[in-house]
């Protein structure tokens with residue numbers, strides 16, 4: 001599927017006809033309209049747009065890649081920083097019937113819209129949104145994981161306030177199982193990652209997480225550049241040793 005004009009029109013995203021057309025063509029084949037979650041995912045984007053959420057949800061291709069990553073690793077518990085409208089959570093949960101997803105969101109409005117979307121998608125029993133600043137909410141989640149009340153994390157997706165990228169990654173590594181995969185979104189930012197003097201805090205947040213991950217013995221990391229209907233960006237992938 002493509003997002004059929006439902007997302008990614010924001011100025012941040014460079015549009016490129018070929019990248020978008022390749023996404024449309026390939027997804028018609030690998031995620032056709034007959035896929036069980038196809039209309040649910042479009043419903044979530046439509047409802048999110050209608051309720052005024054920013055159109056910055058994870059691209060369908062990338063969200064499906066994360067869902068397949070969870071499937072390949074037989075992940076039991078995934079954590080997301082930044083629920084927005086629940087689009088990525090719906091991908092993760094619909095592709096993985098056994099997966100529990102914990103998703104952290106600071107905006108009450110985003111949480112309310114995401115909850116509607118999760119219920120519409122039939123995954124509200126397996127996706128739990130925790131409302132608050134992630135650094136405030138994490139200690140309680142840590143207690144639940146450390147006590148065994150919740151499984152260790154097998155997959156983490158960091159896609160929230162970029163200035164805290166490293167703080168989030170640093171805190172969750174201890175809650176991950178060996179081999180867990182951590183992704184951090186919006187790392188390449190149209191190439192601005194290489195501009196050391198760029199004062200934009202989101203660029204500095206991207207640089208900090210890459211530089212710190214590279215020095216950290218607990219993970220092995222790579223950065224992937226990515227083009228598609230959402231423009232030119234990319235993600236950091238880190239595997240917990």
Ligand code: DHB
Pocket residue numbers: 012056057058159160185186
């Ligand atoms: C923005 C945030 C995102 O997480 C994203 O994927 C794209 C853009 C933003 O804040 O503009």
Ligand code: MG
Pocket residue numbers: 056057058159185186
């Ligand atoms: Mg993002």
